[in-house]
Amino acid sequence: MKYEISFLLNNDKVTVEVDPVWTLLYTLREVFGLTGTKEGCGYGECGACTVIIDGQAVNSCIFPILEVEGRHVTTIEGVASKDGTMHPLQKAFVNEGAIQCGFCTPGMIMSAKALLDAKENPTEDEIKDAIEGNLCRCTGYVRIIDAIKSVSKGR
C-alpha cells in the first residue's frame, strides 16, 4: 500500500506516492532522479547520503520517507543558485583541492553547510565534529577542513 506525502524539496513543494518501507535516499534517487546524494554503506555509517532536513544534517539512507511529511529537505542539487552559480562551499572545495574521487563530496558539503548555516565562524574542532560522520575513502580530510575554514567568516 502506498501513501501520499508532501514536503519541500530544494524549496519546491512536491507531492509523491511512497511505499512506507522506502528511505529518503531511495526516494531522492529513484523517484526524483536526484543522484547527487550518494549511497555508500546504506546503514548510517559513512555520511555519503547526507542531506539537510529543517537545518539538520541527516543520513538519508536510514531516514524513513514517511517522516519527511511537511518538512524541508535540501540536497546537494539545491545548494547552488538557480542560475548555476556554485555555493561558496562548492567553490572552496574546488579551489582548495578538497575533491579526489568526489564520492564523499556531496555529503561533506551538506554537513558543512548545516554547520555554517547555524554558525558562521566555527572552530576547527566544531568543523571536525560536523563532518565526523562523513568518511572520505581518499582520506583528503586536511584539504576538506581547509575548504570549510576558508568559507567561515573568521579565517
Ligand code: FES
Ligand atoms: S550511505 Fe548513508 S550513511 Fe552511508
Ligand code: FES
Ligand atoms: S574524495 Fe574520494 S571519498 Fe572523499
